[in-house]
Amino acid sequence: MSRIGKKPIEVPDGVKIRRDDSIIIVEGPMGSLSGKIPEGVEAVLEGNVILVNPRSDDRVGRSLHGLIRTLVANMVTGVNKGFEKSLEIVGVGYRGQVAGDILKLSIGYSNLVEYKIPEGITIKVDKQVNMVVSGIDKELVGRTASEIRNLKKPEPYKGKGIRYAGEYVRKKVGKSAGA
Numbered sequence: 198m199s200r201i202g203k204k205p206i207e208v209p210d211g212v213k214i215r216r217d218d219s220i221i222i223v224e225g226p227m228g229s230l231s232g233k234i235p236e237g238v239e240a241v242l243e244g245n246v247i248l249v250n251p252r253s254d255d256r257v258g259r260s261l262h263g264l265i266r267t268l269v270a271n272m273v274t275g276v277n278k279g280f281e282k283s284l285e286i287v288g289v290g291y292r293g294q295v296a297g298d299i300l301k302l303s304i305g306y307s308n309l310v311e312y313k314i315p316e317g318i319t320i321k322v323d324k325q326v327n328m329v330v331s332g333i334d335k336e337l338v339g340r341t342a343s344e345i346r347n348l349k350k351p352e353p354y355k356g357k358g359i360r361y362a363g364e365y366v367r368k369k370v371g372k373s374a375g376a
Contacts, residue, residue: 199263206247206270209277214242221269225276228317228333232272238265247273271335281331282342283362287351291358292325300328304349304359312348315341327362 208214212225221240222231234240237258241248249266251258274280286293286304293302300312300320314320318332318341330342342361351358351366360366 199259199266202249202251202262202266204266206249206266206273208245208247208273212273212277214247216240216242221272223272223276227276227279230272230276230333232268234265235261237261240265240269275333275335279331279333280335280338281329282338284328284330284342284345284359285362286326286328286359288357293322293328294325295320295322300345302348305357310348312345
C-alpha cells in the first residue's frame with residue numbers, strides 16, 4: 198500500500214468538497230477545481246478529512262492510490278492558497294511585459310516573442326526581468342512556466358535566457374586562445 202496514499206488530507210475552513218459519481222469537486226476562496234476519481238480508487242470524506250483508499254488490492258488500485266491522493270491534495274491546496282512559480286530573465290536587453298492576456302518578451306530575437314497566457318493563469322512581471330506565474334491548478338502553473346522557459350532556455354556559455362528562480366546553470370568554458 199502506498200505510504201503517500203495512506204496520509205489523510207486535511208480540509209481547511211472555507212473549502213467545500215462535493216462528489217458527483219466519480220467526479221470530485223473542490224471549491225474554495227480562490228476558485229473551484231474538479232477531477233475524476235478512477236474505478237480502482239475511492240475518496241471518502243469524513244468530517245474535514247479526506248481519505249483515499251484502493252477499492253481492491255489489484256495492480257490498478259495500488260498504482261493509482263498515491264497518485265489520486267496527491268492530485269486531490271493539490272486541488273485542496275490550490276483552491277485555498279494557490280500555486281506559483283518564479284522565473285528570471287537573464288541577459289543584456291532581455292525583458293518582459295504583460296499586455297492584457299499576452300506576455301511580450303524581448304529575448305534576443307529580431308522580433309518580440311508573444312505568449313498567450315492560458316485561462317486561469319496570472320503572470321506578474323517585476324522590474325522587467327522577474328516573472329511570477331500563479332494559479333490554482335498546479336499542473337497548469339508548472340506547464341505554463343515550462344513553456345515560457347522553453348521559449349529561450351539558458352545557454353551554457355553566458356547563461357542568457359529564461360530560467361527558474363534559483364536555478365543553477367552550469368557554464369562551459371569558451372574558446373581559449375591557442376599559442
